[in-house]
Each structure stands twice: as structure tokens, then as C-alpha cells.
Amino acid sequence: MLDSKTNKRNCFLLYLIILVVLLVFRVAAQxxxxxxxxxxxxxxxxxxxxxxxxxxxxxxQLAIIVILSKIVYKIGADNIRPNIKTGYIFITLGAVYFTIMLFRLAAGLTLLSDVKWFSYPIPPIFHMILASFLILFGYFHLIKSGGK
Incomplete structure (x- = not known):
């Protein structure tokens, strides 16, 4: 039977894999x-x-996918040393990144639809997926290191 720590790790692993697969799909589709x-x-x-x-x-994009895949592999192998400070850094960076891309998406769908950088919704959606990976990876560090 799997213990609670293994279940949490597997849950993080599943979510991170889903995010990486979505990014791979985005790169392959483009x-x-x-x-x-x-x-x-x-x-x-x-x-x-x-x-x-x-x-x-x-x-x-391919370099980012390789880096994210290595992170997923290390989590799956239970080969990451969790660190509270690292967790907070990733969560903060991911949250700022996500917020900026959410603004970009909202602005592109409303006020700034005539500006090319804002006008297409696909790029900010996938940036938000990448930001979600950062947040989840940071949260993994917090949980595994005993932070709250």
C-alpha cells in the first residue's frame, strides 16, 4: 500500500506531467x-x-520542455531535495508570471485586441500553463520540506 507521502508525490507528478504534455502539444501543433x-x-x-x-x-521551447521533463523525472525518482526558500521563489515567480499573462489575455480579448502581442489568445494561455508548472513545483517544495 502506498503511504501518504508517495500519494502526494504521485499527485504532483501527474499534474506536472499533464502540464508538460500540454506544452509539448502546443510546440508540436505550432x-x-x-x-x-x-x-x-x-x-x-x-x-x-x-x-x-x-x-x-x-x-x-524545446529547451524549456527538456528542463521541465528533467524536473518531472527527478520528482518521479524522488531525487529532489525540497527547500522552503526554493518553494517560495517558484511560487512567487509563477504567480507574477501567471498574473501578467492573465492580464495579457484579458487585455487582448478586450481593450488591446488591435495590438498584435495581445491579440492572439493562444500564447498567453500556454504561458499560464508554464506559470502553473512553476507554482506547482514551488508548492511541491513547500509541502515536501514541511513548509506551510
């Missing part, structure tokens, strides 16, 4: 649109705010 322009997906420009050249963006 990449497919770049090469094939599939009719069942939103057009390429809806996935991209144009802030970075696409080749740099996709390389950065």
Missing part, C-alpha cells in the same frame, strides 16, 4: 502549422506573437 498548415488547427500566426524569430522560439 511546428505542424509552420510546415503543413493543417485545417483542423488554428493558423500559424495565432500561435505566435512574433516577439522572437520562430527558429529561436522553437529552440527555447
Amino acid at each position: 511546428l505542424m502549422q509552420y510546415f503543413f498548415n493543417l485545417p483542423f488547427l488554428p493558423p500559424f500566426q495565432f500561435w505566435d506573437s512574433g516577439t522572437l524569430p520562430y527558429q529561436i522560439l522553437v529552440a527555447a
Whole structure:
């Protein structure tokens, strides 16, 4: 029978895996649109705010996915030393990041729909998924280190 600590770790692991899979889907879908322009997906420009050249963006996205996957692997292997300070840092950064992207999404759907960086909802939604990963990873540190 699994103990409570293992159940909590597995729960965190499941949620983090779901977030990574969503990010992988986002990167793969945009990449497919770049090469094939599939009719069942939103057009390429809806996935991209144009802030970075696409080749740099996709390389950065792949690097982020690798880093997040390593974190998930380490949690699954119970190979992370939890730290309260690290937890608070990740939660704070994730919450600020999430709030900014939530504002970006809301502004793009209302007041700033004519400004390209704000106008497409897909990028901020996936930034919010990444921010959620940071928050959850921070919370993992707090819970596992005995913080409240």
C-alpha cells in the first residue's frame, strides 16, 4: 500500500506531467502549422506573437520542455531535495508570471485586441500553463520540506 507521502508525490507528478504534455502539444501543433498548415488547427500566426524569430522560439521551447521533463523525472525518482526558500521563489515567480499573462489575455480579448502581442489568445494561455508548472513545483517544495 502506498503511504501518504508517495500519494502526494504521485499527485504532483501527474499534474506536472499533464502540464508538460500540454506544452509539448502546443510546440508540436505550432511546428505542424509552420510546415503543413493543417485545417483542423488554428493558423500559424495565432500561435505566435512574433516577439522572437520562430527558429529561436522553437529552440527555447524545446529547451524549456527538456528542463521541465528533467524536473518531472527527478520528482518521479524522488531525487529532489525540497527547500522552503526554493518553494517560495517558484511560487512567487509563477504567480507574477501567471498574473501578467492573465492580464495579457484579458487585455487582448478586450481593450488591446488591435495590438498584435495581445491579440492572439493562444500564447498567453500556454504561458499560464508554464506559470502553473512553476507554482506547482514551488508548492511541491513547500509541502515536501514541511513548509506551510
